Amino acid sequence: MTRAEATELLFRMPWPELRDAARQVCREARNNRVFVRGLIEFSNVCRRNCRYCGLRRENRALRRYRLSAASILAAAREAAAAGADTIVLQSGEAQRRPDWLAEVVASIRRDTGLPVTLSVGEQPHAWYALWKEAGASRFLIRHETADPRLYAALHPGYTLARRREAQDALAALGYELGTGFLVGVPGQRPETLADDILLTRDMEAAMCGVGPFIPQAATPLAGAPHGSIPLTLRAMAVLRLASPKLNIPATTALASLDPARGQRDGLEAGANVLMPSFTPRTHQEVYRIYDGKARVDMSAVRRAIEAAGFDHALPPENAA
Ligand code: SF4
Numbered sequence: 130m131t132r133a134e135a136t137e138l139l140f141r142m143p144w145p146e147l148r149d150a151a152r153q154v155c156r157e158a159r160n161n162r163v164f165v166r167g168l169i170e171f172s173n174v175c176r177r178n179c180r181y182c183g184l185r186r187e188n189r190a191l192r193r194y195r196l197s198a199a200s201i202l203a204a205a206r207e208a209a210a211a212g213a214d215t216i217v218l219q220s221g222e223a224q225r226r227p228d229w230l231a232e233v234v235a236s237i238r239r240d241t242g243l244p245v246t247l248s249v250g251e252q253p254h255a256w257y258a259l260w261k262e263a264g265a266s267r268f269l270i271r272h273e274t275a276d277p278r279l280y281a282a283l284h285p286g287y288t289l290a291r292r293r294e295a296q297d298a299l300a301a302l303g304y305e306l307g308t309g310f311l312v313g314v315p316g317q318r319p320e321t322l323a324d325d326i327l328l329t330r331d332m333e334a335a336m337c338g339v340g341p342f343i344p345q346a347a348t349p350l351a352g353a354p355h356g357s358i359p360l361t362l363r364a365m366a367v368l369r370l371a372s373p374k375l376n377i378p379a380t381t382a383l384a385s386l387d388p389a390r391g392q393r394d395g396l397e398a399g400a401n402v403l404m405p406s407f408t409p410r411t412h413q414e415v416y417r418i419y420d421g422k423a424r425v426d427m428s429a430v431r432r433a434i435e436a437a438g439f440d441h442a443l444p445p446e447n448a449a
Contacts, residue, residue: 130330130371135323138367144359151366151399158373159401163439165430166215166246166378167208170408170416171196171233175221177250180283181314183345183417184221190347192415198233200409202240208407209241211427212443216243217269217404222250230256231263238264246307251287251295254302261302268299271309271338275324279316296332307376309338312364313356322364330372336402337375339365340382343419358386362398369399378402379433384423392429396437403430 130138138147172195175184183191196204205216216237218230234245247260248269257268272292274280280289300306310325311317329337341356365377379395381404387394392403405425406413413424423429427443434441 130327132320132323132327135326135367135371136320138370139322139360139363140319144363147363147366148398151369152397154373155369155399155401159376161438161440162401163396163434163441164215164376164402165213165441165443166217166402166404167205167211167213167407168217168219168404169196169201169204169208170219170406170412171201172220172223173412173416174223176224177222177287178285180285180349181311181342181345181419183347183419185348188347191417194412194415196409196412198229198236201233202236204407204409205237205241205243208405209243211405211407212441213405213407214243214442215246215267216241217246217248219248219269222252225249227252227256227259231259234260234263234265248307251291254298257299257302257304261304265304267305267307267335269307269309269336269338270296270299271307272296272325272328272332273309273311274314274317274321275310275328276318276321279314279321282316283314293332300333305335306332307336307338308332308334309340311340311342311356312361313354314342315350315353322360323367326364326368326371329368329375334372335376336378337368337372338378338380339368340380341386343382343385343421345417345419355386358383358391358394362394365395365400366398376402378404380404381406381423381425382419384425384429385419385421388423391423392425392433393436396433396439401439403433405430
């Protein structure tokens with residue numbers, strides 16, 4: 130797929146044809162199975178100041194938290210019992226004791242036997258290696274936008290080149306790499322979305338989240354309009370055609386903008402992953418990357434999977 134072809138698909142192909150083609154390719158390449166990643170947001174402390182994110186350092190009004198290792202392990206056990214096939218440990222980008230996180234990873238591996246994904250931002254490569262050694266096998270670190278100028282504008286003090294370097298280092302260590310990008314963030318040009326899709330394909334990512342931008346009141350982009358759901362779905366569908374085997378989540382951001390249909394529509398547009406939250410309820414409220422964030426729990430996951438006609442390997446509801 131060339132940039133011109135991706136742009137044509139993104140902006141000109143009739144939606145029913147594009148959606149059905151993506152669903153068909155997904156079915157052929159990934160069977161009809163939805164994967165369920167259990168998300169634990171274990172800290173909202175962050176040293177960065179991304180202009181779209183409510184966890185940014187300068188948001189001094191936000192109550193900050195760090196879960197203890199025991200709370201994380203309890204949440205991981207709950208996710209495993211509910212049928213999650215992977216545990217995802219996510220936090221803001223902060224200084225941390227790398228050996229503490231290594232021990233958390235190892236204890237989840239010992240206790241649940243499930244693969245562990247980390248999503249903790251740019252860190253020293255030696256720490257990535259330590260966590261890999263401890264049993265983490267996947268790493269989510271989104272490129273956010275393929276436009277270097279926009280990346281620098283959205284992430285003061287950081288560059289897309291540096292982000293790509295971190296992604297390459299993780300891949301070289303043997304992690305399965307997850308990336309992702311925003312749709313409709315202020316300053317994004319239409320052709321950049323085609324570049325996002327081709328960059329994801331070319332970096333051979335194993336997973337890519339495509340989420341509509343949603344403003345957060347305590348950020349410099351507070352007054353900007355949110356990204357379009359139809360364009361987000363179109364980007365997911367073209368991504369599926371460009372990278373048939375990719376894991377594509379129907380994101381929580383989609384559910385936040387359209388609680389009734391967002392994730393179902395995502396699955397029908399080529400997604401094959403859902404990420405319910407197992408963050409303790411008391412802390413979910415303050416993991417406030419954007420406003421109006423939906424609580425995606427296992428009931429919501431089942432509803433979306435069944436409505437979209439996918440298979441899953443979840444235990445019966447009353448056993449979860
Ligand atoms: S997007 Fe990530 S790195 Fe940026 S401020 Fe938010 S939590 Fe921190």
